Amino acid sequence: MKLADLQAQFQSAILDGGDSVLALIPNSPLESKETLFGVYRNAYVLRLIGILEHDFERLHTYAGDKIFDSLARAFIAANPSHTPNARWYGQELPEFIATHPETAGYPALIAIAKLEGTLNDVFDVVDAPVLALAELAAFAPEDWARLAFLPHSSARRQNADINLTEIWQALADEETPPAVRRLDTPEHILLWRQDVMPKLRVLAPEEAMMWDEAAKGVSFGVLCEMLATFDNPDEAPLRAAQYLKGWIEFGLLQSACLAKKHAKKK
């Protein structure tokens, strides 16, 4: 038999349970070939479960061993790995949980998986410089209204319509997580990497709006105008400056530049 055919049969026996490859394998002096080949079958599933447990530790804690194991096995059965690097194997797990009939009705599982998957990405995303306050000072005061900001390469935004961060924190503290509550207004969550540490913040609605608009390249002057519609208009520039200062201190911005005038909102 050609090597290619043998490898195809061997792989099929692991993935699909076919036994034709056993005809090519002798018993060992002490053990049957069925048992010995079973080592490979078991190792395949257990190794992938181990990869998912490593990458989704909080999800595992929340779901418990039994549910996580069942979920992982369903994911593995539906998703053979196509990556040479195990780091990327679990990338589709959050989406799988959101659409799988047995888990789609559990918003906490979906939200925790999504948050944890995003934090994994934040952890090893490409390095990038961080904007320093001194760099902003280099811009003339009359240019500030035209300043536009580039979010740090690690920054990710997501909203949750349940009490996700409360559950997340309880899991981090190894405490019993609270019951899932639907929220009237979503939690605005910002994730990023400060130096090498993944971080997570919950933003107030106003700051979330300003961040989302800033991330689109909207200039600082326009951002101030938008904040003026949110709360006390007289204090809008001060609030905007405070948010901006916080973003710089947290390492959330990569750079600033002067926005083109035509990009301004009317």
Add this chain to the structure above:
Amino acid sequence: MAAKRDKSSEVLPMTIGVGIHKPAPLGFGLGLRPEHYSDILDGNPPIDWFEFISENYMIPGGQPLRMLDAVAERYPLVQHGVSLSIASTQQFDEDYLDGLVKLAKRVSPKWVSDHLCWTGVHGVNLHDLLPFPYTREALDHVVSRVAYVQERLGRPLCLENVSTYVSFNESEMTEWEFISELTKRSGCWLLFDVNNVFVSAHNHGYDAKRFLDGIPADRVIQFHLAGHSDMGTYIIDTHDAPVRREVWDLYAMALKRFGPVSTMIERDDNIPPLAELVDELATARDIAERALGQKFPARTASIPTFAAVE
């Protein structure tokens, strides 16, 4: 999606490793594991060198690469992969090879290794080190693939024997005959995993000494030592426990046959505190000193110094 352009069937020089001097022994090392980063960088432990898993650092950025760079400043490194799939009949993943080359350029490891196995076909990766029959066809295939990878890396590849649980009726030669022929034809180095030899010998019912005696001594540049789980009728290579007495005995025999060879303890699971592995490494050092009748003092890490800032 990875670009697929396999050139392994093209005519390539097969001798990139032939005639190149065997790298000098590095002493006694450990596998670099994230659990130990701070103990390594803060504690300057008596470890001569580290082996890192290629795939763990084939990522865009962040802490792992930062730590790898920091360890590389102080210790000799060896790069060890798990997904090269050298014996697969599937075309190479060129993006993966690009990543290997890029990483090797970044930290200048003393050598680059992977396993004599395959990990999948038809675009699937089973994330396991799978066996294949030792046939002339497989030998020709692997020799041409090694030549291709050596061209891509610009240096000889080092290949490790894996633990196997099944053999094949089709095999035309023993594993050690296959390895011996492979090194002659491709010029690759060998990473001799002592535990894996012990495991495979038990599982297939041959004497590990026959394996040892069949391996060309001038090609072995590294030893792995690890623990395993004995299931009675077979042994599983778990790499999650201390090295067993029988493996230490085989290690002493290997030293006598191969001479001083860079030795490391490879723990992949149930990672203990660093101090525990350093103690186990001291056992390896003691055995080597007794087997070879010479002293192997632990090296001191070269901690980078920084110029005073006025």
